[in-house]
Amino acid sequence: MKVTVSAPGKVTLFGEHAVVYGKPALVSAIDRRVHVTVEERSDSSIKVSALDLHIPGLILTFKEGSKDLVVETDYNRIAGAMSYVRKAIELASKHIEKRQGVNVTIRSEMPVGAGLGTSAAIAVGTVAAYTRLLGHELKAEEVARLGHATEFEVQGAASPMDTAISTYGGTIYLRPTRPDPYIERLKISFPLPSIIGYTEREARTGELLKRVRELRKAHPAAVDSILSTIHEIVEEARIALVKGDLVSLGVLMNMNHGQLESLGVSSRRLNDMVYSARSAGAIGSKMTGAGGGGCMIALCPNRIEEVSVAIRVVGGSPIQASLSGTGFRLESVEK
């Protein structure tokens, strides 16, 4: 038997970086998905293959003095994807108290390691597909919990945000309260046609978090004031999202981008994409995620083509992606 489940990626609409300092954020699923296919094997082993992960610069090498095949990419992205699959199967097996050898195939409609939540989508998709193959239809809550546990164990730490948004879809308002975050699912009843622009990352998430931490150490009052501004922007954006006020949403995206620029986490290439998108008619645009390259997002109803071209012109890769996409879903079951 062969089961395919898909799960969506996500973008942070508002509040990245500030969320690290206790401020709320708005996060949205996108209609770009990871497809996880799980197929029974006659033995107990697990074989994972990744297709079309949009990973540039894949290198296969044998380590000197060792028989191990080492897969190298910019950030060990493939190796990363593999470990999410293995861990998801391990935790799901414990949960349903069954184990089965499988072939897992991963296909991604978006770049991996770009801040679009592909690892969460892989975890969620694997949990759902593997358990379904073994005859269990888990509740969404169970999928979300096992997905989060997977990310947590692979990374050593993980917010439940990415796996929650990949499980449930839609758009959430999140406050990083302790021990559990406060998550509110927003009711959004209108389309949010967007373009995600992607460029290679020049800095890793850890370095960007450190950059903000050090800026805050050097200029505490100014940085705390920036974090408060982002907080205000998130609260106003939440209202605009629920009301369907796209114009305000665009203005608030532009404001949020300026704040991230001020924190020093954007990059020349991200800025080029952000401003090009506005010139091409986007009603708002901002970098999304940790920054230092990676992704930007432009809200552009009726200007999808123009904004795509504008992003390409400045050297970025445009990805068409409506916001507030649906959560994980069963795509097919083949006997």
Add this chain to the structure above:
Amino acid sequence: MKVTVSAPGKVTLFGEHAVVYGKPALVSAIDRRVHVTVEERSDSSIKVSALDLHIPGLILTFKEGSKDLVVETDYNRIAGAMSYVRKAIELASKHIEKRQGVNVTIRSEMPVGAGLGTSAAIAVGTVAAYTRLLGHELKAEEVARLGHATEFEVQGAASPMDTAISTYGGTIYLRPTRPDPYIERLKISFPLPSIIGYTEREARTGELLKRVRELRKAHPAAVDSILSTIHEIVEEARIALVKGDLVSLGVLMNMNHGQLESLGVSSRRLNDMVYSARSAGAIGSKMTGAGGGGCMIALCPNRIEEVSVAIRVVGGSPIQASLSGTGFRLESVEK
């Protein structure tokens, strides 16, 4: 007899726009000057000629049905410069209770109407040169006051900041308290080598002030938080200026630029110049003044050439200008 006085232009280092809402600002004279030459005439009339005002697109026309020569530029800049000269002479004549026909020649080392305080420099230079020609050596306070009165009467409203900085030179910390602003002259004992990048303005100051006012109306909490952030940045920059901490000053310029981006007053071309300058080694850069085109400033010790080229590459005009320049001064007296 022929008297020449020069007076410096200025840049807002920190705090533009927020100063309109009662926040402090840091303003610096630059070593780019306006030279005003005043020469006795045998009759009582006043003739003004402007040389090298760096005004693109000068148009001379005769009005239909009239014998008047109309000088047209983008913002009636020349006509503007002329009216400052006439008003300065009128007010100075009243003050010293003498009147004399003169030929006035204006020469500017910087673009007029770009937000570099050329009208204040023209007012200050004319007051000082005209009164000196008639045998009076006014105190700096008198020059500043008559310069401000000139700007006030020509424009209908004027902050005393530009004329004060053109009179005294250096760098000032200003709080727009009422009725009189609090002005503190900072002691700066080290060079601040900078490049000003200039691009045509796409929007007038009035429109930009309106844009911020309307943004604040639509998003009061977020915009007030941005104004507070700028306030914090100004206070930290004041300390960095006095300590000579150029590295912090650069970081704070970048932060201030992000805040202005967030307020929506920068422009694509200004941003191009700001980010290019950083790529070329500037330790900090930001737009300066009202925005919507106009000027940016980059602090770039040891990188003057590189930053100049970077600004030219993105279509801007670089102007080399050290900060904290000297105030108005007598250049020559010819019998």
